[in-house]
Structure formats: C-alpha cells, structure tokens
Amino acid sequence: MTAPLIDVDTLHSPARRVAILNGFGRTLGDGIIGLQALHLAMRLGIVPSRPTLFRLAGFGPMVEAVHAAADIAEIRILPPAHARPQTRFDAANEFDQVIDVREFAFAADFQRTSMIDFFLRRLGVDPQLLPSAFKRNTWLAPRVTPQPAARARGHVQGYVLVCPRASMRIRDMPDEIHDAILRQLAGRCAVVTQGHVPDGLADEVAHAPECKALAELCALVRGARWVISTDTAMVHLADAFGVPCLAFFPTHRPEWRVRDYPRCVAVPLRSALPPGLEFARGVGDLALARRAWFPNGADLDWLKRVIDRCRAWHEPRSLPSEMVT
Known part of the structure; x- marks a missing residue:
C-alpha cells in the first residue's frame, strides 16, 4: 500500500500520526528486530513518538508479550481481512502516514538482506548511515523485569x-x-x-x-x-x-x-x-x-x-x- 503524501513541514512533527501495518511480524525474532528498527527510527526523529502498530493476533504468547513490552508504540490488532497488502486499510484516513509491511516475509528484499536493514528502510531510515552498534537489540532488556537467575543442576548461572x-x-x-x-x-x-x-x-x-x-x-x-x-x-x-x-x-x-x-x-x-x-x-x-x-x-x-x-x-x-x- 502506498503511503499518503506528507507535507514536508510536518515530516518531523511529534504530532504526526503514523500507522505501521503488520508491525512486526508473526515470530518472536521478527518482533525483536523490527521493534529495534522502530526504536532507532524514533530516536532519529524519522518516526514520531507513539506511532500506532497494527499487528495480527494469534501467534502465541511470546509474540504477544514482546509487543506488549514495546511501550514506545500504541499496539492495535490488525483485522484478518486486512492482512494482505492488496487490501485497502480502512483506517488510513485517521493517519498522516501509513507504513505498510504486510506479508514482508515474502518480499525478495527481506529474504536476502539484513533483517534490521530491511525494517529500517521500510521505516524511512537509510541503514548505511547508522553504525553497526546502533542495530543491536538494545530496546528490549530495559523493558523486561529481571527474574531470579535460572538454575541448571544447582548452578545459578554460567x-x-x-x-x-x-x-x-x-x-x-x-x-x-x-x-x-x-x-x-x-x-x-x-x-x-x-x-x-x-x-x-x-x-x-x-x-x-x-x-x-x-x-x-x-x-x-x-x-x-x-x-x-x-x-x-x-x-x-x-x-x-x-x-x-x-x-x-x-x-x-x-x-x-x-x-x-x-x-x-x-x-x-x-x-x-x-x-x-x-x-x-x-x-x-x-x-x-x-x-x-x-x-x-x-x-x-x-x-x-x-x-x-x-x-x-x-x-x-x-x-x-x-x-x-
């Protein structure tokens, strides 16, 4: 789906309303990496604070939990009827920009490129401009409440x-x-x-x-x-x-x-x-x-x-x- 045209004067406005469709994926790994890309895009001001992520439901508790941990965005459910990019997103008029990453796993540029680079490009960030250290999964750890160390045969850790x-x-x-x-x-x-x-x-x-x-x-x-x-x-x-x-x-x-x-x-x-x-x-x-x-x-x-x-x-x-x- 083509994103609506945006007035250049409002490109970096914190009031700009952005929707991301299928953000991000159906697996835990896709979610971790996609949300890191979003975290970076927001830090750079390319995506305003608190965008709305529309994601498909029903992909297991861990996928649900990693999106629930993403307090950087508002999470909504994408209706199954809107799962495919060929379907017009009915709520598009509520937003200044719609970033469509539906069915990204079938895209050739996803299958044969760095996952983080793919998501950054879809969010409007040139990945070549960012150092490698910025692309590590730093967003998650501060948002997970530490638990007692898991035990293995009496060893607290290691x-x-x-x-x-x-x-x-x-x-x-x-x-x-x-x-x-x-x-x-x-x-x-x-x-x-x-x-x-x-x-x-x-x-x-x-x-x-x-x-x-x-x-x-x-x-x-x-x-x-x-x-x-x-x-x-x-x-x-x-x-x-x-x-x-x-x-x-x-x-x-x-x-x-x-x-x-x-x-x-x-x-x-x-x-x-x-x-x-x-x-x-x-x-x-x-x-x-x-x-x-x-x-x-x-x-x-x-x-x-x-x-x-x-x-x-x-x-x-x-x-x-x-x-x-």
Missing part, C-alpha cells in the same frame, strides 16, 4: 543453553546434531537444553521446560554463559542480553541475521536450498535443510571442532564477531 528448535521446521536442528552437542558438553560444564534430553544424560543435562512468560525466557538466556542455537529468536535474545552465542544457519547467510552481533559466532551450513528460503515448499525442502547439517554424512567431526573451539573461550563475553567455515 550454564550452556542449547536451543534446537526454530519457529519454522525447516530451520530445526536435527536430533542427531542436538544429541552430539549435549554428549560433547555433558560432564564438562552445566548444560541446559530446550530440547529432549537423550537417554543416559539425565544426570548431566537439565531440560528447560517451556517458558510461560517473556521475562522467564529472558532470564533463561541471561543466566547462560553462552547459547548454542539454530537460527531462531534465541540468537536475538542472546544479543539483547549480551550473552555469547554459537549460531547455525541452514537456510540464510549469517550476515542477513547476526551481522551486527559482536558476540555471535556464526556457522553457515551449505545446502542446495535457494538462499533465504523462509518457508518449506514441501518435504523435499525439509530433507535438503536436514542434509546441510551433515556435510560428511554421519561423520560429525566438524561439529566437534566447532564446539571445542567455543569451549576454549576464556572470556566469552568479550570475543569479537567471527565466521566459522
């Missing part, structure tokens, strides 16, 4: 948190990879996983039950020494709370997701899938995504080397960003 599941099945970590990570770490450090604990590891690996509240999930991340995760929202939460992260990318180039995260070590997995594929088109895509985790078949020495390298960090919270290939 555990390794393993996160094998993504919002999209195509990015899930295979069970064999998850099990290999847990077995390599077990007995060497406190380990917590959001996935299933394999047989024989119940005394050495703790299972993190599903978090019921955003503050609880953030406490789980905040209490970790480092996070090992597939490409999912936990990677963005790790950045938000300054926790080092080892992240695997089966479908996207890492610079499209974690380019601005100085404490993230990114592992791109080579696959035959089209780069930036957001949704599996069928079981064949799921098979190709799975195959990317096994470049040498059942031989997982590559994974062992990556884990050993990360375990060798002496001061993991001060490592520079790097790419593991």
Whole structure:
C-alpha cells in the first residue's frame, strides 16, 4: 500500500500520526528486530513518538508479550481481512502516514538482506548511515523485569543453553546434531537444553521446560554463559542480553541475521536450498535443510571442532564477531 503524501513541514512533527501495518511480524525474532528498527527510527526523529502498530493476533504468547513490552508504540490488532497488502486499510484516513509491511516475509528484499536493514528502510531510515552498534537489540532488556537467575543442576548461572528448535521446521536442528552437542558438553560444564534430553544424560543435562512468560525466557538466556542455537529468536535474545552465542544457519547467510552481533559466532551450513528460503515448499525442502547439517554424512567431526573451539573461550563475553567455515 502506498503511503499518503506528507507535507514536508510536518515530516518531523511529534504530532504526526503514523500507522505501521503488520508491525512486526508473526515470530518472536521478527518482533525483536523490527521493534529495534522502530526504536532507532524514533530516536532519529524519522518516526514520531507513539506511532500506532497494527499487528495480527494469534501467534502465541511470546509474540504477544514482546509487543506488549514495546511501550514506545500504541499496539492495535490488525483485522484478518486486512492482512494482505492488496487490501485497502480502512483506517488510513485517521493517519498522516501509513507504513505498510504486510506479508514482508515474502518480499525478495527481506529474504536476502539484513533483517534490521530491511525494517529500517521500510521505516524511512537509510541503514548505511547508522553504525553497526546502533542495530543491536538494545530496546528490549530495559523493558523486561529481571527474574531470579535460572538454575541448571544447582548452578545459578554460567550454564550452556542449547536451543534446537526454530519457529519454522525447516530451520530445526536435527536430533542427531542436538544429541552430539549435549554428549560433547555433558560432564564438562552445566548444560541446559530446550530440547529432549537423550537417554543416559539425565544426570548431566537439565531440560528447560517451556517458558510461560517473556521475562522467564529472558532470564533463561541471561543466566547462560553462552547459547548454542539454530537460527531462531534465541540468537536475538542472546544479543539483547549480551550473552555469547554459537549460531547455525541452514537456510540464510549469517550476515542477513547476526551481522551486527559482536558476540555471535556464526556457522553457515551449505545446502542446495535457494538462499533465504523462509518457508518449506514441501518435504523435499525439509530433507535438503536436514542434509546441510551433515556435510560428511554421519561423520560429525566438524561439529566437534566447532564446539571445542567455543569451549576454549576464556572470556566469552568479550570475543569479537567471527565466521566459522
């Protein structure tokens, strides 16, 4: 939908009424990053204070909670009938400008670019003018009430948190990879996983039950020494709370997701899938995504080397960003 023309004299007026449609997305990760873009656009005066975010409902408690934490905007529900950009937004006349990001996940410039840059451009900000540090997820932590540190096998903090599941099945970590990570770490450090604990590891690996509240999930991340995760929202939460992260990318180039995260070590997995594929088109895509985790078949020495390298960090919270290939 084309935004209405704006009088240049009112462009930076705090009284300017701005609506953002589908702000921001259907997943926790999209919400964290999109709201950081909005936070920056408001600080720069490109978007006035308290814009109205119209978002679709029904995408789970964490997505609801991250938008509820965004006190920088008024949140309203976008009617399902208005979910597609081909549909005229009936309330457009109530606003001086409508920024339409409906169905952005299907846009080619979203699938193959940095997420934060995509959202900044949609909000009218040239991302090239901003330093990388501005693009980190700084908006969230001050708005989450601190919770008691999560415990892992009696350790108040300092555990390794393993996160094998993504919002999209195509990015899930295979069970064999998850099990290999847990077995390599077990007995060497406190380990917590959001996935299933394999047989024989119940005394050495703790299972993190599903978090019921955003503050609880953030406490789980905040209490970790480092996070090992597939490409999912936990990677963005790790950045938000300054926790080092080892992240695997089966479908996207890492610079499209974690380019601005100085404490993230990114592992791109080579696959035959089209780069930036957001949704599996069928079981064949799921098979190709799975195959990317096994470049040498059942031989997982590559994974062992990556884990050993990360375990060798002496001061993991001060490592520079790097790419593991």
